[in-house]
Amino acid sequence: xxxxxxxVKFVNENMEGFVTSFKGKNLIGVTIEDDxxxxxxxxxxxxxxxxxxxxxxxxxxxxxxxxxKLNTNPIGVFWAYNRIGENEVEGxxxxxxxxTMVYLIYQKEKEVYNLYKTGKLSRGEEINFLKxxxxxxxxxxxxxxxxxxxxxxTIKPSKxxxxxxxxxxxxxxxxxxxxxxLQKQAYMFKLNEELNSLNLNxxxxxxxxxxxxxxxxxxxxxxxxxxxxxxxxxxxxxxxTQTNDIIGVQMDVFIKTLEAAYMHQMNSIVYVHxxxxxxxxxxxxxxxxxxxxxxxxxxxxxxLQFGGGATYIEIG
Numbered sequence: 001x002x003x004x005x006x007x008v009k010f011v012n013e014n015m016e017g018f019v020t021s022f023k024g025k026n027l028i029g030v031t032i033e034d035d036x037x038x039x040x041x042x043x044x045x046x047x048x049x050x051x052x053x054x055x056x057x058x059x060x061x062x063x064x065x066x067x068x069k070l071n072t073n074p075i076g077v078f079w080a081y082n083r084i085g086e087n088e089v090e091g092x093x094x095x096x097x098x099x100t101m102v103y104l105i106y107q108k109e110k111e112v113y114n115l116y117k118t119g120k121l122s123r124g125e126e127i128n129f130l131k132x133x134x135x136x137x138x139x140x141x142x143x144x145x146x147x148x149x150x151x152x153x154t155i156k157p158s159k160x161x162x163x164x165x166x167x168x169x170x171x172x173x174x175x176x177x178x179x180x181x182l183q184k185q186a187y188m189f190k191l192n193e194e195l196n197s198l199n200l201n202x203x204x205x206x207x208x209x210x211x212x213x214x215x216x217x218x219x220x221x222x223x224x225x226x227x228x229x230x231x232x233x234x235x236x237x238x239x240x241t242q243t244n245d246i247i248g249v250q251m252d253v254f255i256k257t258l259e260a261a262y263m264h265q266m267n268s269i270v271y272v273h274x275x276x277x278x279x280x281x282x283x284x285x286x287x288x289x290x291x292x293x294x295x296x297x298x299x300x301x302x303x304l305q306f307g308g309g310a311t312y313i314e315i316g
């Protein structure tokens with residue numbers, strides 16, 4: 001009998017996926033690549049035993065090795081359950097929110113919080129722990145994450161996060177998707193989702209003459225094809241500011257000039273953001289991933305010209 005989370009393959013198609021819902025007596029929702037769920041008859045799929053799943057060992061060609069890898073990983077703190085057996089999962093905590101993250105993790109049992117795990121993670125690192133059985137999902141304890149996010153260089157340190165986590169069964173199984181840090185399907189959640197959510201309408205309605213932002217960006221003017229977002233370059237070009245929030249200023253310039261490029265029907269635009277710790281680059285790429293209305297395509301700009309510190313955007 002098929003269960004939620006089972007890996008299956010199609011009888012008449014060269015496709016695989018995971019069972020993510022039951023839609024009727026014989027109709028099953030199977031999520032394939034790109035997080036797309038399709039309804040399929042139970043007779044048209046067969047379960048893949050966990051031992052049959054083989055890692056992808058395809059060798060990369062020489063051209064693939066030379067091609068620069070575009071980093072479009074989402075920014076945030078992520079918690080995932082990785083399938084390590086037929087019914088067994090392992091918790092994975094991943095930091096892609098700051099340079100260093102200090103964490104304390106508690107398990108809640110009968111209204112008492114027991115400290116389970118402490119440590120710290122650098123950006124791009126994760127730690128595996130907490131093995132659980134899927135069949136006992138209803139008995140899983142609530143988790144409490146206490147997180148301190150710290151960057152090597154910052155104007156204002158962020159406040160510690162206090163996140164209590166316990167997903168409902170439907171929410172849990174619908175969270176099955178491609179996990180970028182595990183490079184496979186997993187049950188993945190963004191712990192600081194609310195803090196990092198982007199509201200484009202709010203940005204459009206924002207008063208860009210407030211003291212916490214820049215001035216002198218006129219949407220009626222066509223922007224230049226190459227825009228240097230380095231803070232000192234923005235000041236040289238006459239963008240006045242009354243704030244120390246450097247990243248905020250750079251993102252304001254980026255968003256408003258991209259909107260202007262879209263309005264003026266420009267084919268493309270290049271933003272020079274530098275390399276550094278890639279924080280600004282990641283924020284830009286996250287915005288572009290979520291706003292395909294503006295950006296039809298983006299990639300790393302010519303490395304010979306910009307040294308890997310710029311992004312080329314094909315306007316949508």
